[in-house]
Amino acid sequence: MSIEARLTELGITLPQPAAPVAAYVPAVEAGGLLHLSGQIAFTDGALMTGRLGEDRDLDYGVRAARACGLNLIAQMKAALGSLDRVERIVKLGAFISSAPSFTDQPKVANGASELMVEIFGDAGKHARSAVGVPVLPLGSVVEIDAIVLVRPA
Template sequence: MSIETRLAELGITLPQPAAPVASYVAAVEANGLLHISGQLPFVDGQLMTGRLGEDRDVDYGQTAAKMCGVMLIAQIKAALGSLDRVERIVKLGAFISSGADFTDQPKVANGASDLMVSVFGDAGKHARSAVGVPVLPLGAVVEIDAIVAVKSA
């Protein structure tokens, strides 16, 4: 089954990949690895903002992480032309805007991790970091970047 078919089964429609907002590119392919710049969570064009443990809860954060994952997949497709070129999701780096007492960053990052496994199966299983930070660009609640192994053409 193609990844596109799997996305359709999951009811996921990929958005237009977000354009960079500063001096960087969305993706760089080097030595068989695709490095995707950090992606922010959007729902219906609106940025998901806030801080976990202050004005947002874990469920909100997990949804935001999933939406970052959807944007990562959109960036992968834009960079590779086909999601079937994904050999494996190697690593996700999750940055979670959170208060000093909030310690559930790994639970929040599961929103993106679970999505990758749902979409890519065993190839979606990855290494990961989940880090709490005081603030993210544009007030986003979560930002996630990725490293993806690419099948040789």
């Protein structure tokens, strides 16, 4: 089954890939790897903002991480032309805006990690880091970047 068919089966519609907000490109393909710039938590055109453990809770963070994951997949499709070129999700780096007392960053990152497995199956299983930070661009609650192994075009 193609990844596009899998998205349809799951009822998932990808968002439009976000344009860069500074001096960088959304994706660079080099040496069989696609390096994706960090995607922040835009969903339905609105940015999910705040700080976990302060003015937002764990469930909000998980939803934001899933939104970042969808944005990453949209960038993959834009860069590769077809999601069927994705051979494996290699690594996700999750940055979570959180209060010093908040220690559930790995649970937040699961919002994106579980999405990758849901869509790509075993090829979606990846290495990961989940790091708490005091603030993210534009006040986003989560930002996630990725490295993806790709098949030749």
